Amino acid sequence: MITFEAVSKVFPGGTTAVADLDLELPTGKITCFVGPSGCGKTTSLRMINRMIEPSSGRILVNGEPIATQDAAELRRRMGYVIQHAGLFPHRTIVDNIATVPFLVGTGKKQARARAVELMERVGLPENLAKRYPAQLSGGQQQRVGVARALAADPPVMLMDEPFSAVDPIVRAQLQQEFLRLQSDLGKTIAFVTHDIDEAIKLGDMVAVFRQGGHIAQFGTPQELLEDPADDFVTDFVGRDRGFRSLSFDPAKDLPVRPMSSLPDGISVEVDDDGRALAWSSAAFGSRTRPLGGTFRATDTLRQATDVAISSPVGLALEVDETGRPVGVISHAEIAEHLASTRSAASADTGSRLAPEDVST
Amino acid sequence: MIEYIGNNFDLILTAFGQHIALALIPVLIGVVVALPLGYLAVRRDWLYQPIVTITGVLYSIPSLALFVVLPVIIGTKVLSPLNIIVALAIYTVALLVRSVADALRSVDRTVTQAATAMGYRPVKRLFGVDLPIALPVMLAGLRVATVSNISLVSVGAIIGVGGLGSLFTRGLQLRFAEPIIVGIVLSVLLAAVCDSLIVLAQRYFTPWVRVGART
Numbered sequence: 001m002i003t004f005e006a007v008s009k010v011f012p013g014g015t016t017a018v019a020d021l022d023l024e025l026p027t028g029k030i031t032c033f034v035g036p037s038g039c040g041k042t043t044s045l046r047m048i049n050r051m052i053e054p055s056s057g058r059i060l061v062n063g064e065p066i067a068t069q070d071a072a073e074l075r076r077r078m079g080y081v082i083q084h085a086g087l088f089p090h091r092t093i094v095d096n097i098a099t100v101p102f103l104v105g106t107g108k109k110q111a112r113a114r115a116v117e118l119m120e121r122v123g124l125p126e127n128l129a130k131r132y133p134a135q136l137s138g139g140q141q142q143r144v145g146v147a148r149a150l151a152a153d154p155p156v157m158l159m160d161e162p163f164s165a166v167d168p169i170v171r172a173q174l175q176q177e178f179l180r181l182q183s184d185l186g187k188t189i190a191f192v193t194h195d196i197d198e199a200i201k202l203g204d205m206v207a208v209f210r211q212g213g214h215i216a217q218f219g220t221p222q223e224l225l226e227d228p229a230d231d232f233v234t235d236f237v238g239r240d241r242g243f244r245s246l247s248f249d250p251a252k253d254l255p256v257r258p259m260s261s262l263p264d265g266i267s268v269e270v271d272d273d274g275r276a277l278a279w280s281s282a283a284f285g286s287r288t289r290p291l292g293g294t295f296r297a298t299d300t301l302r303q304a305t306d307v308a309i310s311s312p313v314g315l316a317l318e319v320d321e322t323g324r325p326v327g328v329i330s331h332a333e334i335a336e337h338l339a340s341t342r343s344a345a346s347a348d349t350g351s352r353l354a355p356e357d358v359s360t
Numbered sequence: 361m362i363e364y365i366g367n368n369f370d371l372i373l374t375a376f377g378q379h380i381a382l383a384l385i386p387v388l389i390g391v392v393v394a395l396p397l398g399y400l401a402v403r404r405d406w407l408y409q410p411i412v413t414i415t416g417v418l419y420s421i422p423s424l425a426l427f428v429v430l431p432v433i434i435g436t437k438v439l440s441p442l443n444i445i446v447a448l449a450i451y452t453v454a455l456l457v458r459s460v461a462d463a464l465r466s467v468d469r470t471v472t473q474a475a476t477a478m479g480y481r482p483v484k485r486l487f488g489v490d491l492p493i494a495l496p497v498m499l500a501g502l503r504v505a506t507v508s509n510i511s512l513v514s515v516g517a518i519i520g521v522g523g524l525g526s527l528f529t530r531g532l533q534l535r536f537a538e539p540i541i542v543g544i545v546l547s548v549l550l551a552a553v554c555d556s557l558i559v560l561a562q563r564y565f566t567p568w569v570r571v572g573a574r575t
Contacts, residue, residue: 051477076479086474090492090568132568148478158477337513 001027002048002188004155007057009043009213017043018213025205028186032199035209035216035236041192043213045158048190048331053270061156076100078201079149079157079187080286083165093119093144094129103228109152118147122146123177129302146319150185151157157189175201194336196237200225200244222248246302246338251295253339254304256318268325275323279313279351295318297326304319364538374544379523381442382516383509383550389445390452390505397453398460399486413460420456423447423515436551444516451512452505459501463494496569503555506514510551514543 002025025031033041039159041230048057050071058065066074094115095102101111116129122143133141142162149157163178179202179318182189193199199206201220208224210216225245228234230323232340234241254324259268265282268291278288282320289312295304296319308316308331315328365372401411426447434441465488475489491498515526529542530536563570 028508049477051473070469072479072481074479075477080477082470086468086470088471088475088489090495090566099475103479110400130573134568135571148471168365192404192420 001025001062002190002242003060003063004044005042005058005060007039007047007054007059009047009052010055010094014028016213018047018054018151018188021059021213022213023207023214023218025188029204030182030189030191030202031205031207032203033190033192033209033336034194034196034199034203037194039209040213041194041207041209042160043306044209045160045190045192048158049080049101057297070338074105076153076158079152079154080299081142081157081159081162081202083148083161085133085162087141087143087144087148089133091347092130092132093124095135097132097147099148104152114115115166117150118150119144121150121181122147127300137176138166142166142174142183144225146181155188157187159189159191161192161194163198164186164193171308172197177311178202200237200247207298243302243305246305247300249301249338251299251301251304251318252339254301254318254329254334256329257333258327259325262315266315270318273322273324276317276319276325279311284312289313291317294319294323301338304329305331308334342343361538361541365542368539372542372546373447375524375543376550377524378435378441378521379510379513379547380461380550382441382513382521382523382561383448383506384554386452386509387502387506389449390456391502393449393453394460397457398464401457402464404471408461412461415457418450423451423512424518425511426450427516427519439520441516441521444513444521448509448512452509453507455505456498458559459498459504460494463497463501464490466497467493492566494564496562499558499566503558506554506558507551510547510554514547543550 004021007021008016010016013252021040021044022045030341033044035041041166043052044262045056048061048066050066053067056106056137058067061068061074065186082208091099094112097115097118098106098111103107106114116126119129120128124140124143128136128140136144142165145162149159168176175198191199191202193202203221205218206221207218208216216236217224217233218226222245223292224233224237224243225248228237228241238244262268268278269277269280269288271277276291276294278290280288292310293303293307294311294317295307303315306316308314308329311317315330316334317328319324319328399410401408417550426442430436430447431438431440434446436443436446460485470484471493472490476486477540480489513523514528516526517529522529524543524547527539531540531543
């Protein structure tokens with residue numbers, strides 16, 4: 001656990017980057033620091049490994065104040081990943097990854113063996129081991145950055161916009177793999193981003209910073225979307241937050257109707273193995289229309305709703321793991337389901353939800 | 361020509377050996393002095409301008425004037441080779457300090473900060489990260505300093521110490537072209553060989569530079 005106790009940082013010249021910050025980053029979870037630029041999120045991150053010293057207040061890691069610990073030793077127990085990776089251009093990929101093991105005196109052979117192991121773990125082909133950073137793509141460099149941070153198996157990871165310098169497709173990939181990695185490793189992670197979508201996707205907890213280094217809200221992504229603390233947070237999480245908050249509801253509870261309930265004239269074409277291929281309808285004439293998407297029980301309400309809205313027949317098709325049709329549901333039915341579950345939930349918790357959230 | 365070389369072989373060889381020593385010893389001294397000075401100019405930001413300005417002024421002193429004035433300042437004999445060595449060491453420092461400082465400054469700050477954040481202590485970071493990455497720019501400075509020294513040594517012949525330069529003065533006095541030609545050829549050859557050696561060393565020690573340029 002990383003604890004901020006009344007931490008402030010005023011830079012020489014008088015700029016207050018962080019003001020009286022109290023925050024607790026839970027062990028084994030990802031905590032995202034998100035906010036507009038200049039809101040103190042990076043400063044807060046860099047105070048955790050003493051790259052920046054607080055002007056007042058203190059930071060504790062597992063109850064131990066860090067101010068009295070040796071800075072270099074402290075940093076070796078905290079993986080560090082930054083935008084553009086910051087790799088050492090003069091070292092090969094393995095040696096970049098083995099940086100901290102080399103620093104703490106692990107044998108060269110052992111450190112390199114571990115580095116190669118990590119390359120596989122972050123999805124880098126082994127034949128890149130002897131290359132130099134300049135020979136890798138941005139996405140690959142970022143993977144090396146993550147591997148380098150993991151090399152000494154630190155309990156804490158500090159990540160400063162690690163995925164913002166790569167293109168959106170690679171970013172989505174890196175985010176997915178990062179979540180998979182974290183589900184195996186369970187590190188305590190502080191993750192800085194200016195992208196609220198990234199924060200909501202990755203964070204177990206999200207701290208929304210506002211200008212002047214104040215925390216506007218600290219909570220789970222769902223809390224931010226469903227119950228923003230004020231106008232600033234509402235604005236920051238964006239207009240379609242209601243729709244995005246559907247990502248937290250599973251699709252498996254939807255009252256899907258059996259295939260036999262399809263209206264006359266509408267049917268689903270299937271292939272020889274019974275997998276859904278396309279919609280056909282009397283209204284389309286002899287042609288079929290592409291499915292446009294399907295959802296499974298393991299998906300979220302957001303996906304089911306998206307499929308229902310974009311479906312040429314107004315129905316979302318649920319399929320099983322093999323792609324065979326299971327049932328259908330219309331967007332009106334999804335909305336009904338949502339309204340009834342939310343009103344039940346707000347009756348339980350004492351009506352935390354504002355009316356407009358329910359009507360999504 | 362061949363006859364001249366045959367008759368004066370020992371003399372040419374001595375001049376050549378003296379030329380190498382007079383040119384390269386100052387390079388070594390210059391490197392040893394310039395490294396910490398350049399580092400200081402980067403570490404203490406306010407020192408950068410004064411250091412670069414002072415060394416720039418030093419470099420602009422005409423070499424002959426420096427050779428003549430030095431004995432007065434450091435108390436050596438007028439004909440001592442030490443004058444040449446000290447003068448050329450000053451030029452080398454003047455050239456290299458700026459190279460070292462600019463090379464260290466050119467190292468990407470995200471890289472050095474990443475190094476610190478990984479747990480590098482300052483001295484280890486300097487030798488493990490900053491200097492190796494700065495090496496190509498520093499070696500470019502070293503090439504200029506070395507070649508410039510090799511040509512400047514000849515000027516020392518005018519005050520009586522000058523390696524291959526002594527062949528020039530001798531040729532001029534005797535109105536005789538051969539020693540001058542031999543002197544020029546050997547001097548140019550020496551500069552070319554030293555320059556190539558530094559380039560080879562750079563390729564060997566910084567393979568990552570060429571790799572990066574290709575992609």
